Amino acid sequence: MALQTTATATVSRTYPFSVRRLSDVAGAEISGVDLRDPVSAEMRDAIMAALEEFHVIAFRDQNLTKDEQQAFTLNFGEIEGHVGRLNSGEKYPIVHTVTNLDEKTGLPTETPTTHGNYFWHTDKSYHDVPSLLTMLHAIQTPPEGGDTLFANMLMAYEALSDAEKQALDGMRAVHSWEANRLNTGNTPASEEQKRERPPVNHPIVRTHENGRKSLYLGVHIGHVEGMDYEAGRAMLADLLDRATAEPFVYRHAWKVGDLTLWDNCVLVHRADRNYEMTAHPRVLHRTAVLGVVPV
Ligand SMILES: [Fe+2]
Numbered sequence: 001m002a003l004q005t006t007a008t009a010t011v012s013r014t015y016p017f018s019v020r021r022l023s024d025v026a027g028a029e030i031s032g033v034d035l036r037d038p039v040s041a042e043m044r045d046a047i048m049a050a051l052e053e054f055h056v057i058a059f060r061d062q063n064l065t066k067d068e069q070q071a072f073t074l075n076f077g078e079i080e081g082h083v084g085r086l087n088s089g090e091k092y093p094i095v096h097t098v099t100n101l102d103e104k105t106g107l108p109t110e111t112p113t114t115h116g117n118y119f120w121h122t123d124k125s126y127h128d129v130p131s132l133l134t135m136l137h138a139i140q141t142p143p144e145g146g147d148t149l150f151a152n153m154l155m156a157y158e159a160l161s162d163a164e165k166q167a168l169d170g171m172r173a174v175h176s177w178e179a180n181r182l183n184t185g186n187t188p189a190s191e192e193q194k195r196e197r198p199p200v201n202h203p204i205v206r207t208h209e210n211g212r213k214s215l216y217l218g219v220h221i222g223h224v225e226g227m228d229y230e231a232g233r234a235m236l237a238d239l240l241d242r243a244t245a246e247p248f249v250y251r252h253a254w255k256v257g258d259l260t261l262w263d264n265c266v267l268v269h270r271a272d273r274n275y276e277m278t279a280h281p282r283v284l285h286r287t288a289v290l291g292v293v294p295v
Pocket residue numbers: 117121122123269
């Protein structure tokens with residue numbers, strides 16, 4: 001698969017840090033910043049502007065503890081917890097570890113307990129108020145592969161025919177943690193988890209503050225509201241398939257120390273199994289910032 005590492009577009013504005021666009025789809029690399037330093041209002045605004053322009057930004061060579069990642073994340077809003085973790089007694093319930101290490105043996109496995117991140121999704125879309133942005137800090141990465149793929153849903157929407165855009169206008173999909181567990185072949189949601197996260201519905205086409213529209217899809221969706229269950233799922237599967245075609249995808253090849261932020265409102269993402277999962281640990285620390293109700 002070709003790497004999306006070329007960029008012909010330029011950077012549109014001046015930033016108080018060094019920025020290099022990584023592809024025309026999404027992605028920019030930022031260097032010369034230490035995210036352990038206090039974040040000024042100017043810096044925060046510049047990071048948000050970079051996120052709007054590039055959708056995914058990677059700060060290279062960072063070395064944050066969980067405490068420091070939590071503190072950095074709080075500059076951007078309220079941090080979200082994860083289903084079933086807030087009352088788990090973990091020291092860092094809001095800094096979640098994404099890993100292929102087996103819970104019991106601590107060894108790398110190709111069947112980690114949590115593997116929903118290998119399916120296309122947008123974070124926490126099973127919430128009424130899903131994630132605005134997510135941060136992943138690379139602690140351990142395989143020598144090759146284990147990339148994260150990001151698909152640009154603004155571009156995917158633009159590529160639809162006028163008839164399709166019209167047909168999707170006003171349609172809503174039902175998202176739930178239960179659907180996530182079913183769709184990913186994971187342990188079914190417990191009754192407690194279902195009570196904690198009841199199904200919610202969101203528009204299939206989101207309209208953003210700047211007026212642009214994007215598709216809002218992914219593995220957390222169970223069905224289309226008001227449509228035959230199987231027909232709705234087939235339509236969504238086809239849409240997701242086309243929306244994640246290579247021309248809309250940026251592939252992020254991780255380096256240890258990367259701290260990557262992305263905009264969940266306009267992207268879907270997934271980890272790639274393109275590495276020896278039983279040989280190499282892949283460990284990243286994740287935080288997510290609460291967003292807005294999709295419209
Ligand atoms: Fe995710």
